Amino acid sequence: MIRLKITSVLLLCLQICFGQEVTIHFKGKVYNDKNGSIGGANIQVLQDAFLPSSIQADVDGNYNLYLPLNREFDITITKEGYVQKKYFVSTKGIKEDQQMAKLPNYVADVVLFTRYDGIDYSLFDQPINKYHYNPKNNNIDYDEAYLKEMKAAMKEIKKEEREAIKLAHEKLVAERKLLASSKVGYVPQPGIAASNPMATKNIEKNAVAEINAVVKKEVTDARVIALLAKYKLGVTEEIIEGKDVYIVQRVLVTESDVWIYQKKIFNWGGVACFRDKTSITEGIFEQETR
Numbered sequence: 362m363i364r365l366k367i368t369s370v371l372l373l374c375l376q377i378c379f380g381q382e383v384t385i386h387f388k389g390k391v392y393n394d395k396n397g398s399i400g401g402a403n404i405q406v407l408q409d410a411f412l413p414s415s416i417q418a419d420v421d422g423n424y425n426l427y428l429p430l431n432r433e434f435d436i437t438i439t440k441e442g443y444v445q446k447k448y449f450v451s452t453k454g455i456k457e458d459q460q461m462a463k464l465p466n467y468v469a470d471v472v473l474f475t476r477y478d479g480i481d482y483s484l485f486d487q488p489i490n491k492y493h494y495n496p497k498n499n500n501i502d503y504d505e506a507y508l509k510e511m512k513a514a515m516k517e518i519k520k521e522e523r524e525a526i527k528l529a530h531e532k533l534v535a536e537r538k539l540l541a542s543s544k545v546g547y548v549p550q551p552g553i554a555a556s557n558p559m560a561t562k563n564i565e566k567n568a569v570a571e572i573n574a575v576v577k578k579e580v581t582d583a584r585v586i587a588l589l590a591k592y593k594l595g596v597t598e599e600i601i602e603g604k605d606v607y608i609v610q611r612v613l614v615t616e617s618d619v620w621i622y623q624k625k626i627f628n629w630g631g632v633a634c635f636r637d638k639t640s641i642t643e644g645i646f647e648q649e650t651r
Contacts, residue, residue: 383457384427385501386466387450391422391438394474398422399440402473407435430455435488436469443473449488454496463499467492477522484514529630588612588619596650605629611650622650 391402400420409432418424418438428434430452439445448469455464469490476482489511491504592612601608609624624646625633634646 382429384429385450385452385455385464387426387428387436387469388466389424389469389471391418391424391440392470392472393443394472399443399473402438402440402443402471405437405439407437408432428452430457438471438473440473442476444476444482444485446471446473446485447488449491450501451491451493452501454494464501467501474518474522477525479525480518480521482518484511484518489515526629530628588614588621592619611646613650620649622646 391399393399399422400418402418402422402424403415404418404424404426405415406426406428416424416426426436428450431454432452434450434452435447436450437445437447448471469492474482490508492501493504494500495502592614594614597612597614599610599612601610605628607626609626611622613620613622621637622641623635624643625635627633632643634641634643636645636649
């Protein structure tokens with residue numbers, strides 16, 4: 362949505378000036394849908410069907426526009442990863458006389474929605490709000506009825522977004538369950554193997570042999586020795602459930618060293634891979650832990 366406020370304070374930000382013409386001052390701030398500022402958004406001004414110039418909001422999301430009289434403007438705010446927003450301003454009907462001194466500076470704050478795949482955002486091809494000069498009160502008013510309709514339409518879009526996010530989450534959970542049940546080498550939770558005394562004894566015996574082999578090679582890293590005591594030679598995979606994240610951990614053990622690989626799958630759909638806490642690509646993760 363676009364929020365209109367009136368203020369006499371001049372923010373020192375980037376601005377568009379149209380020569381020495383008398384202008385109406387519109388300024389604002391660009392926010393995301395979590396009320397955080399968006400720096401560097403692009404603001405384009407389409408004046409009477411042609412583009413005279415464009416600017417960028419500053420690092421805090423602030424911008425300034427100086428719009429000449431007796432013209433119409435389509436203001437478009439864009440930022441990568443967000444849905445564009447537009448608003449319309451008409452300065453027609455304003456007379457360049459003493460009444461101009463009574464006009465305040467206008468603030469049009471803009472809230473950009475985060476873009477999600479599969480959502481129809483065609484609503485935002487048209488202005489979200491419209492501003493026209495009202496000679497009755499010598500002021501620039503916004504179209505309340507129009508804004509009300511647009512707000513109702515935006516609520517439907519947000520509803521579609523929530524449903525899309527829900528479906529994506531359910532798909533991710535299903536994929537996690539499939540991964541956990543089908544991956545070769547999946548390690549059960551501690552305590553399962555402990556129910557078999559003979560298996561536990563063999564594990565301990567193998568661990569001691571592996572530690573002795575490392576010590577003979579003069580490897581004294583306590584971390585390596587501790588990991589060798591826990592994991593067998595080769596690749597062992599573990600599934601770790603965390604808050605808002607699902608981790609596929611693969612421990613690669615050789616005769617003299619150990620590497621811990623992790624693929625973190627986040628609830629919002631992102632994936633990040635690491636080797637001993639150093640970021641790597643998903644391709645490297647799969648190639649080195651086969």
